Amino acid sequence: MTLTAEQVRAQLPDLARAAQEVDGVAPLSEQTLLNARHGAPDGESPDGEGPAMVWHDVDGELIAIAVSDASRASYELVVRPDHRRNGYGASLLDLVVNQVSEEGAARVWAHGDLPTARSLATSHGLHVVRELWKMARPVDGEPGIEEPSLPTGFASRRFEPGADDEAWLGVNARAFAHHPEQGRMTLADLRERMDQDWFDPTGLLLIEDVTGERPVLAASHWTKIEPPGAAEGEVYVVAVDPAYQGRGLGRAVTTLGLAHLAAAGVRTIDLYVEGDNAPAIATYRGWGFDKASADVMYAL
The missing domain is CATH 3.40.630.30 (Gcn5-related N-acetyltransferase (GNAT))
Structure with a gap:
């Protein structure tokens, strides 16, 4: 990770827009974008609480990120469309799964429940625990x-x-x-x-x-x-x-x-x-x- 957390937050809306244009669904919730905007300078809050971010970047461009909610009870992941199928999503999900194993709290949202997200989740042994319908x-x-x-x-x-x-x-x-x-x-x-x-x-x-x-x-x-x-x-x-x-x-x-x-x-x-x-x-x-x-x- 060569980008700073401040640079990541600045690029995050563009990453989300790029994914939404391809997938037809917003990859990050409104609250997640707001949380990330006001996160700690290094992506971690001093007391280990509040939103956390882990990401991949290439040549100064944010290409994949996992962002938690304020309590770190759930995460959202997104990979830039032109960098998919290179293992970035899987590596970020590995980190989140480890968080689940250690704390028994972290969960992962799949907005739109797209086939690729569903496949990634099941490959890591995850199962559905909640559904939020859009009507x-x-x-x-x-x-x-x-x-x-x-x-x-x-x-x-x-x-x-x-x-x-x-x-x-x-x-x-x-x-x-x-x-x-x-x-x-x-x-x-x-x-x-x-x-x-x-x-x-x-x-x-x-x-x-x-x-x-x-x-x-x-x-x-x-x-x-x-x-x-x-x-x-x-x-x-x-x-x-x-x-x-x-x-x-x-x-x-x-x-x-x-x-x-x-x-x-x-x-x-x-x-x-x-x-x-x-x-x-x-x-x-x-x-x-x-x-x-x-x-x-x-x-x-």
């Missing part, structure tokens, strides 16, 4: 997108950066208390996303309980169009405070977001759901969504 529907598909309707005592509005940050984080944390990634979002994580080019506060829709002296945030739907003006929009984060579950807010806030995306001019809407969440999958199918692809986590 999608055309805006003009059937059934049509519902007209938003709120239960009595609730009102909707747009997110106000700075004023709503803490309240939104509170609802998000409670709604995703048992989620391995989303439930850990911090104020720094939120503001980092708000700094991205795709962030649009008008696309973060809030539902408030307005029956008391002051409004109380009860649910939210964060939509995403990346890049701005793209033909595909995403149901990014839907959260309902557990204290307000059972009042129809999940459906209400979801339809608010779908209607917003349709009005923004996207042609397709997608979302992500755990592959073993049968009730949620059935609900989304009822709204016209079908499975488009899957991200798969492998482990020993």
